[in-house]
Amino acid sequence: MVKRLLFSLTLVLAAQPVLDACTxxxxxxxxxxxxxxxxxxxxxxxxxxxxxxxxxxKGYLExxxxxxxxxxxxxxxxxxxxxxxxxxxxxxVVVELMWLDETQYPARDARSPLSVLEWIQYQLDTAAxxxxxxxxxxxxxxxxxxxxxxxxxxxxxxxxTIEFLEGKLVSHKGADLPFTALANDSYAKSRSFVExxxxxxxxxxxxxxxxxxxxxxxxxxxxxxSTKSSPEGSAAVDRAFAVLADVGQRSxxxxxxxxxxxxxxxxxxxxxxxxxxxxxxxVSFDCGADAVAIDxxxxxxxxxxxxxxxxxxxxNHALVAxxxxxxxxxxxxxxxxxxxxxxYGFSAVCVGGxx
Numbered sequence: 001m002v003k004r005l006l007f008s009l010t011l012v013l014a015a016q017p018v019l020d021a022c023t024x025x026x027x028x029x030x031x032x033x034x035x036x037x038x039x040x041x042x043x044x045x046x047x048x049x050x051x052x053x054x055x056x057x058k059g060y061l062e063x064x065x066x067x068x069x070x071x072x073x074x075x076x077x078x079x080x081x082x083x084x085x086x087x088x089x090x091x092x093v094v095v096e097l098m099w100l101d102e103t104q105y106p107a108r109d110a111r112s113p114l115s116v117l118e119w120i121q122y123q124l125d126t127a128a129x130x131x132x133x134x135x136x137x138x139x140x141x142x143x144x145x146x147x148x149x150x151x152x153x154x155x156x157x158x159x160x161t162i163e164f165l166e167g168k169l170v171s172h173k174g175a176d177l178p179f180t181a182l183a184n185d186s187y188a189k190s191r192s193f194v195e196x197x198x199x200x201x202x203x204x205x206x207x208x209x210x211x212x213x214x215x216x217x218x219x220x221x222x223x224x225x226s227t228k229s230s231p232e233g234s235a236a237v238d239r240a241f242a243v244l245a246d247v248g249q250r251s252x253x254x255x256x257x258x259x260x261x262x263x264x265x266x267x268x269x270x271x272x273x274x275x276x277x278x279x280x281x282x283v284s285f286d287c288g289a290d291a292v293a294i295d296x297x298x299x300x301x302x303x304x305x306x307x308x309x310x311x312x313x314x315x316n317h318a319l320v321a322x323x324x325x326x327x328x329x330x331x332x333x334x335x336x337x338x339x340x341x342x343x344y345g346f347s348a349v350c351v352g353g354x355x
Contacts, residue, residue: 021249022098023210025181026153027218029236030225033157035094035258036214036240039076039085044253044270045323046078046085046296048278048304049311053090054287055348057082057125065112065140069125069348072285074265074278076254076296080320081311081345083117084124090285091128092155092260095120099184103147105164113143123152130158130173137169151182155260161187179215183207183247190215210247217243231264231277231303233257241268241275254296267296274301283308287350317342 021040026033053072059065075087086096097120114122119142127133133152142164149163159180160173172187179191184207193208194215201216202209221243224235237257244255257266263280276298282305283292290310300307320342324330 021184021205021207021210021251023181023183023214023244023247024096024098024151025214025218025240025243026094026151026157026159027180027221027236027240028157029222029234029239031261032234032236033092033153033155033260034221034236034240035088035096035151035153035260036244037086037096037254037256037258038244038248038252039254039256040249040251041078041253042251042328043078043323043326044297045319045326046076046254047293047311047315047319048265048267048296048308049075049077049081049084049293050283050285050291050308051075051081051087051121051124052287052289052291052350053125053285054350056351057348059112059114059118059122060344060347061113061115061118061143063112064114064118065122067122067126068351069287071125071128072280073121073124074280074283075121075124076256076267077319078323079117080342081316082121082348083115083345084120085117086120086256087124088258088260088263088265088280089124089127090263090280092263093124093127093129093133093152094154094258094260095123095133095150095152097148097150098182100147100149100163100186101184102186103149103164104167105143106141106167106169108143109141111139111141114140116142116144116146116148120150129154129156130160133162134160134169134171134173149182149186151180153180153260163187179211180218181211181215183211183214185211205249214243214247217246231279233266233275233277237266241266269297271297272299274299276300276302276304278304278308313342313346316345 071089073089075084153159190211201213221239292308293311
């Protein structure tokens with residue numbers, strides 16, 4: 001299946017300088033719950049994909065779980081369908097990844113393994129809340145050598161960090177999460193940095209500095225509030241993008257703001273900075289309907305839905321092949337293995353039974 005891609009991603013993501021500038025945050029602003037995300041990487045190729053509900057799936061690692069996609073989702077994918085870098089599901093759950101050197105995943109045990117990207121799709125397919133994501137640790141475990149941690153949030157504004165330290169899941173939430181942000185140091189270290197400075201933002205591009213600026217800017221985003229959801233955004237969405245711009249780096253490829261409470265996804269990219277949006281209400285998550293997608297860099301502004309097209313196996317193969325060949329650590333991957341990797345994204349079986 002896609003074990004070669006899993007190994008290749010380990011090498012790709014191990015190129016720390018191209019990934020260690022990612023920054024995320026979540027904030028409530030009036031009636032809105034917003035999640036902001038900068039994606040930093042060596043390359044910026046990607047697609048925004050609509051993933052249907054009602055499909056039966058099987059993990060590609062040996063002993064991987066089987067599950068049913070209870071919820072549809074919108075995801076940002078760089079290495080093919082089913083292996084997202086992050087996204088938002090119909091229940092309002094967002095999952096996004098970042099690099100963390102200290103990561104140590106659990107040892108093999110009776111739980112079913114998922115790769116570091118497949119884990120994200122599993123959560124978006126099955127979780128209706130942050131509590132659901134955390135509860136899944138009793139069923140599945142992450143297996144891999146790519147050291148990542150995650151920020152997750154739901155439409156109520158509940159937020160949690162998920163880190164794997166010394167082989168165990170460590171989470172911060174509620175009162176233990178005074179700053180709903182995450183960069184590339186552990187949450188505990190990041191919080192200590194901010195509090196040790198008397199809650200004064202720090203300049204510079206390091207992880208701790210970016211964390212401090214993002215975390216301490218959230219009250220200004222919250223104060224913008226919102227009066228009514230608009231697909232074009234709001235003052236709070238504008239401020240969220242301003243925070244992402246402040247912590248952005250030369251390697252920032254995509255900047256994303258999710259309106260979790262209303263199911264609207266906004267993004268801009270380094271190639272085309274105009275803002276686009278996609279309303280989840282405008283797409284079908286029916287397993288029998290065409291799953292649609294769009295190039296993340298499509299040169300447009302405003303509503304992306306009219307420009308989305310059915311996602312085909314050929315398109316998915318082109319994405320996997322392009323990203324693999326353009327990335328320094330995966331260029332030598334044989335074409336036959338790329339083809340097998342691309343087929344994984346179309347291995348789900350549509351059976352209906354949406355939420």
